[in-house]
Amino acid sequence: MERDREDSPAHTHPAGLRERRRLETQRELSDAALELFEERGVHGTTVDDIARRAGTSQRTFFRYFPTKEAAVFASADDSARVVSDAIAAVRAGASVVEGIELSWLNLLDRFDAHPDEHIRALRVRRIVGAEPSLLALALRNEAEQVEQLTDAAVDAAGADADVIASRAAVSTLALVLRLTIDEWVRRAELNERASVREIYLEMRRGVAAIARDLESAPPTYE
Structure with a gap:
């Protein structure tokens, strides 16, 4: 019964x-x-x-x-809390990068501290990759988070808000996080132990280097 x-x-x-x-x-x-x-x-x-x-x-x-x-996304509460914490930090005066990264790094630290969750995370990743409806939902959830964080950044900046810059910053950080998870999954599937936090920092350094290159070498047109 x-x-x-x-x-x-x-x-x-x-x-x-x-x-x-x-x-x-x-x-x-x-x-x-x-x-x-x-x-x-x-x-x-x-x-x-x-x-x-x-x-x-x-x-x-x-x-x-x-x-x-x-x-299937049991961590939805965690994700919502991360977004809520990041929004609160930005509205309290933190930069977009500081507010988002502090919340995300806390989440990644919790994940690293609970290896019993790693097998389940891999199972979820596999089923999401195999089922278009789940992949679409995952991408939609990410897009909604980007919108919420961008809105918070714009609101916090007030009259001086640069919407494009805010969206670029939030979207870039979301991309770094997604690439981090992809790399963690790749290593985990090869039975390589890896800290998702350390992978995030590696990805961050790579993206920062690209950003410096973009800044120092603006596009030229013939």
């Missing part, structure tokens, strides 16, 4: 226990979605299938995720 965790007397628990229970249920649903997508593919899996595998109900599923595709 299915159990609906949200219908249990969880509301009587202290706030900390409720939050832990919420995160556990979210993760169980996400793990169930990942398993089923691997077994049957996205199109061969329904929300009912995911809820049943997780031992809960469709109603509970939709309290956590808007679609079955979204369920």
